[in-house]
Amino acid sequence: MAASALSKEAMHPFPIDMYAYQNRLRDAHPAEKMLFAGLTILICLIASSPLVALLAIGIVTVAVVRVAGIPLRAFWYFVRLPAGFILIGVLTLAITSVDPANPATLLALPIGPWHVGVMESSLARAVQVASVSFSCVASMLALALTTPMVDITDQLRKWRVPQLFIELMVLMYRFIFVFIETAQAMYIAQNARLGYSNWRRSLQSVGMLAANLYLRSQTRASALFTALTARGYSGELRVLTAQPTWSRRNLVLIAGVESVLLLAAIATW
């Protein structure tokens, strides 16, 4: 059984999700983790300071790596996932129209009648936005890497998020994995028949995959409806929710760490 579980994990489409079920904070109260991530994000966003952001990244890294036991390399890999967007975005912020005569202009290239370059302020803003953004990504990951989706939906139930919304979340989460498996099997079958040998064929193949998957999703829906009806479904997808316990130690730790961050934010204001 261990071997089959391992092979399953090896082909898990979402490694973040996989860690959520296998870390040392898995059984901690989801609201504690949400509180930690939420407060860190809030302080970083409001402080909007590279120093606070760096401090937050440090704190979150310790929490994720030392406390939750997620490998540092994996954590950095996930933090870098949105790097494409962040770096393009801040480059766009850094490079701006400049007045070459302005002493705050660091770089100026003449393009036609204008000058394009970098100013002290635009560069500072780029660094600020990038650092704050990465700190928020890291904080969000602290939640995502330690909290199974079941716990998130359970917590949302307690917070009185509309039942229908949560039920759709539950169904979607479960069947995303089923459909990905189906899509992967279709892709392999197409690839084996040279469905991706050139651009045109690739486009045609992706189109066939998407169309087939749509039809499968609809037949899957009626099969699931039948099976759920057999278990007494009559419109509501009620399940028992877990009963997590609060940890005084965790709450004190969160309070302490967030106070430090808050003080740093006030100091750099």
Add this chain to the structure above:
Amino acid sequence: MIASIAHSMPKQRVAMIVIAGLLLAFGTVRSAHAMHISEGFLPPTWAVLWFIAVIPFFLWGLRAIAKQVNRSPQSKITLGMSGAYSFVLSGLKLPSVTGSCSHPTGIALGAILFGPTTMVVLGTIVLLFQAIVLAHGGLTTLGANVFSMAVIGPFVAYGVFKACRGFGLAWAVFLAAALADWATYIVTAGQLALAWPAATGGILESFIKFLGIFSITQIPLAVAEGILTVIVFNLLLQHSREVLVEQGIISDESPEPATGPTAATS
């Protein structure tokens, strides 16, 4: 901080180093999902404002779904499956002409198949999952991303699809997909520009910059997605026309030939 270091070193050198560093870092990034505003990229005010902006659309969508679900318990299951499909669709690799792969959005296909109000809710969940399990987008930027990708995109797609039915089904589908993508980019560029106006040129300059950056990658991508959506639609028409008719997406008596922008690829 940067300014203080800059005073102790030649300014130009500092700027060059930072920019070169950013470019270098960018080179190591595998793929850019330029459509999702990532976590922490919007200042708190804008993050909150976009949440407020999507609330009415979200409640509208949720109410429409609730009505549907009250009529038949099966539709809840179908909606869940449709949402899961939308998520997987947005993760499919779309072959691009340059050889590398990008991701389609599936916004238009979803809007045409499931309706734009439904897509507001399903799209919100898709974006929430993408933020949590894929680190695409974010929780604080969820409002902004929902606005561009789950509100503007689907409604533009649906509107264009309905408006362009006269040009033939294939063109309507193609235009719906391509224009929905472009509308989404324009809104995203606008959101970024509003949050981060340029020092000298203000919001407009910032908008033009972001739009310019997006257009490099996203114009061809939108065309490719348009063609892909037509292919998918044609296949659905050929093999399971009754499914589309049943869901009221096309009417029974329109035997339209599968021609249009895909003629080149089929």
Add this chain to the structure above:
Amino acid sequence: MSSIDPTHTHAPGIAPSPGLQDPEEFVAARSNGDQLAAREPVDSKTDGSPGVLAAESVTFAYPDGTVALHDLSLTLPQGRRVAILGANGCGKTTLFLNFNGILRPSAGTIVHNGEPIQYDREALRDLRRRVGLVFQDPDSQLFAASVRQDISFGPLNLGWSEEHARARVEQIIVDTNLTELAERPTHMLSYGQKKRVAIAGVLVMEPEVIIADEPTAGLDPETTGRVLNLLDSLHHAGRSIVISTHDVELALAWADHVIVMHRGHLLAEGPPDVVLADDPLLREAGLLQPIVVDAYRQFCAAGLLPSSEAVPRTVSDLTALLVRHAAPRTPPNSPPD
């Protein structure tokens, strides 16, 4: 869960009866010609009793016009292991959905414990608790992200209190050996594990009959053994178990009563060693004769065995027969050659 021989699907261990867990003893009992003593003392005929479920002249047509069941009458005997055999599209699944009240016959009636079933909300809820349906594809049955939550779905639909539901769910998790999987997300389970969770999700509702559609299709021998062991343990608890299968070997070794369907009609029903020894009948149903029966027939034709014996149901049975007839020193009670 008792260990089974993974190299052979029909190891005697998978069909034990109480007090006869030892395979040697099992074979010995069978080889004494006391065919039914090895199992519960059941009569393979339905003997006119109403049975737990019955179809009376049931015809079912889908909205697209496909007639899946034609004037079908059959009875599922109480407290037995029943195997329904038939080729794809013979109407097995449609019949099951009729038994559970999900589909309603176009003509004829479904009878549950002697009473025609009612289709009002309350009656259906009660029927669905009593008649548990396990579907072939667990991915079409499990909807929740955690094993425990999925199992809790049925009990909450029955309107049980949360405490009662929680206690039942925990009990079933222990009973079905799912303790180590209970914390796993559904998408990280193997196919066979999902199948076991799907059975638990039905079992938790305390049904009196469990109908499993192709419970062993697509499973490796070890998992097949686990699933059959689970079904057997439910049977020993007094439940009627009904499975559909194409696997004639499995039906022969496992079932007390066999029903063969073909294109929505009942082709045959009766004891497995009679029905599954009827080659022309099986061919008509799109099935093949079990290898054990085939081998037995060939041994008879070659003069190795007399054809007067009851048809063996497992390889062990056949071996026992051969030992009895071919070995030079046979016990005195063996028939003369």
